[in-house]
Amino acid sequence: MQKLLVLYGSYRSDRMGIRLADYLVRRFQARGVDAELIDAKAIGLPMLDRMYKEYTPAEAPSAMAALAAKIREADAFLFVTGEYNWGVQPGLKNLTDHFLEEWFWRPAAIASYSAGRLSGVRAAQAWHPTLAEMGMVVVSSTLSIGPISATLDPAAQPIGGGGAALEAGFDRFADDLTWWADAAARQRAVVAPPY
Template sequence: MADRILILYGSYRADRMGIRLAEFLVDAFRARGAEPELVDAKAIGLPMLDRMYKEYPAGEAPPAMQALADKIRAADAFVFVTGEYNWGVQPGLKNLTDHFLEEWYWRPAAIASYSAGRFAGARAGLAWHGTLSEMGMVVVSSTLAVGGIGRALDRDGKPIGDGGAALAKAFPRFADDLGWWAEAARAQRAKVAPPY
């Protein structure tokens, strides 16, 4: 069974560079036989969090929120593609994530960070680790961190230069780690209902 993987991306900036990493991940997971789907917070356009999905009466959530809730529940795994804003997480991705809670439970998540500078979004990745764990996901130990993103991926998300070569080399272990946990979680959910 092919892993259904949501690739979540949250920049709202006009000249988004991280979309290159998100597109690379979609292509790379598809090449391995998975079923990845890009979830672009800017394209979905959820409002600033006022009411979580679960706080709406059944059938009354906004259509975009309902559609995303269905996708999250159907997914086997998640990849959070995060830039770093002032040592912190992107507000667009955080806002999208916070609209849901139980929908995330009992599935693995992986973190792919990036920045224009040499720290490669590592501080945002670290912040996301605790957030995703608190939201009921198992965060895999493998991460991707892409520094100098404009010199590592071209406009089509294809690896270029030394940074791109390093990303391409690191991706298989990252994907293997996420795939192992996705299969383990899927098998366990089929065997026994989650405890809550």
């Protein structure tokens, strides 16, 4: 069974993006994927001072060490990102930057959202080169949701035309990510990564 981490980073008190993160976890689980939500706010890592690799094993904060182990064990990653002033959410970026080698040699996908009609696409564009630089292969399929409050209800159930569009686009998005996760796992089993 594939292990997928769904990473979400809003710290806002009335955050809407958690609806998309919850929807994605549920939909991937329905496909037989072991999908787990990684909520930056719940984990509560400090602002980046030292990366995980800069600690000795006994020194690293326990939440950081536990997350490092989950990242190393994952087959793929899904970044759920809102857009803040044409850019990425600081909470998700901070969580991501605590690690480096732990991300290597696995695929990542991006799902973006916003309160407006642009659906967070500028944040998704900003994440693509960042994730690639961090050693992930970013799949070409994306999901972009907006306005999120007219797409998913508080229980993360699709509503209206936006919800119908999300449902229609999910399977191709999921197929792309799981295909790459399988391909990367097979390759790692045959040939050790070069570094």
